[in-house]
Amino acid sequence: MQTITPILLCGGSGTRLWPLSRQGYPKQFVPLAGTGSLFQQSAERLSGRGRGVCFAPPVVVTGADFRFVATEQLAEIGIEPGAVLLEPEGRNTAPAVLAAALHLAARDPEALMLIAPADHLLPDRNAFRATVARALPAALAGQILLFGIKPDRPETGYGYLELSSPTSPAGSATPLSRFVEKPDVAEAARMLASGRFLWNSGLFLFRACDILAAFLTCAPELLAPVRAALAGARADLGFLRLDPEPWACLPDISIDYAVMEKADNLAVVRYCGKWSDLGGWDAVWRAALHDPEGNATSGPAIGIDCTGSLLRSESEGLELVGIGLRDMIAIAMPDAVLVAPKDRAQEVKQAVLNLRQRQAPQADRFAKEHRPWGSFECLSRGERFQVKRIHVRPGGALSLQSHAHRAEHWVVVEGRAQVTLGGDTRILEPNESIYVPQGAxxxxxxxxxxxVILIEVQTGDYLGEDDIIRYDDVYAR
Structure with a gap:
């Protein structure tokens, strides 16, 4: 049985699913459909053995901001990564795939790689694994395999793959005729009727040596900087930080544009199961369970006389009620609400840009912010004070730090906290408190x-998160 190494790409921002997905905590790490996050579902789908395939521990490629989220979510489902490569900054999929290929090829040039964006929905795990198994002979023969999804509607939000033959069975490798950019509705309908076109899923299977040869032929300018970034990589708490200086020289380019549209050894494998890249709230509605009127609800949300609508409340204390909605999206978060017609879901990205221009923090950040040790959320804020709820997971530790502009009052409400203040260390029980003077x-x-859960009251003339002087940090920040 051949072993395949999954390459989980999870560095995207997912702004089209705002306000649930934001730059600080994007959609791949959010429970959107099914059990667990999309990232966890991807990792579980491509783990263990069965259906003719055996998967090695995954190689994760992500940004430094998400390194602890990714490893924590893998630990929750009992998966140990083979490596976690940290991109200094996002450069799209071509540099990410190339870095993973060079990393694997250093040990085994013929290593099989399955490239998987970690924010896609593929609910039928067994069907997909069986399709991968049927594609293995072509990959072992040196072909670069693209997984094409059998379309069920004239979709304008996806790119397409035209097959050289429309009659090939599912799972077999068919030569690719051409790539097609996102079409208009009329062209999408024509392609659907022809039977020759599949959606381009962004899933690929190939050997490391074959994709490196394709980069050498099609995008040789990427090889030197990515090799240099790997050669200068620094091990850090189990992560591999790619060297930022050569990485900064790389263009922002997808694997499709850099290699796939130029390579001559491509073949397409048809997948007939359910798939979605969940690229917008209309896709989330489509993937959800519907009531008899076509509504999908989540959380404390109800629809009265609604049809074809998505109503989703992401706060237990926030009731969302829709009345008389027709094909609408309503997403309620503690700090932001989105209401839009379903057919305008793709315009959410523009809304995020507008919020950024207004410097609204909701554009990219949540009221609840995740940290390696846990999370915190702002409960109230004034000109010279801020109240936070802080959650520290078992074994978590904040850095040894001080603040130049603020003092803090801590009240423990759950758990037992160990507090170091100056040269003194003590345990605080629930209902006990401590005062942290400015500069201490x-x-x-x-x-x-x-x-451990505590309430923190900050007071001072500046309350920004950058007012931290770190003296020691177990997370090497």
Whole structure:
């Protein structure tokens, strides 16, 4: 049985699913459909053995901001990554795939790689694994395999793959005739009727040596900087930080444009199961379970006399009620609400740009922000004060730090917190508190098996997150 190494690409921002997906915590790490996050579903789908395939531990390619989220979510489902490559900055899929290929080829030039964006929905795990198994002979023979999705509607939001023959069975490799950019409705309908076109899923299977040869032929200018970024990579807490200086010289380019549209050894494998890239709220509605009127609801949300609508509340304390909605999207978060016609879902990205121009924090950040040690959320804020709820997971530890502009009052409400203040360390039980003066060195840790939750009241003339002087940090920030 051949072993395949999954390459999980999870560095995107997913702004078309705002306000649930934001730059600070994008859609691949959010539970959007099914159990667990999309990233966790992707990792589980491509793990273990069965259906004719055996998967090695995944190689994860992500940004430094998401490194702890990715490894924490893998740990939750019992998967240990083979490597986690940290991109200094996003450069699209071509540099990411090339870095993973060079990393694997250093140990085994013929290693099989399955490239998988970690934000796609593929609910039928067994069907997909069986399709991969049927595609293996072509990959072992040196072909670069693209997985094409059998379309069920004239979709204008996807690129297409034209097959040289429309009659090939599912799972067999068929030569690719050409790539087709996102069409208009009339062209999409014509392509659907012809039977010769599949959606381009962004999933690929090939040997490391074959994709490196394709880069050498089609995009040789990428090889030197990516090799240099790997050669200068620095190991950091189990992660591999690619060297930022050569990485900065790389263009922002997709694997399709850099290689796939130029290579001559491409073949397409047809997948007939359910698939979605969940590229907008209309896609989330389509993938959800519907009531008899075609509505999909999530969380404390109800629809009265609604049809074909998506109503989703992401806060237990926020009731979302829709009345008389027709083909609408309504997404409620504690700090932002989106309401739009379903057929204008792709315009959400423009809304995010407008919010950024207004410097609205909701454009990219949540009220709840994730950290390697846990999370915090702002409960209230004024000109000279801020109240936060801080959650420290078992074993978590904030850095030893001080603040130049603020003092802090901590009240423990759950768990047992270990607090270092100056040269003194003590345990705080629930209902106990401590005052941290401005400029004092301090640290908060959770040595126990249960989460620590505390309320923090900050007071001072500046309350920004950048008012931190770190003296020691177990997460090497």
């Amino acid at each position: 060195r301090h640290r908060l840790e959770n040595p126990g098996a249960d989460p």
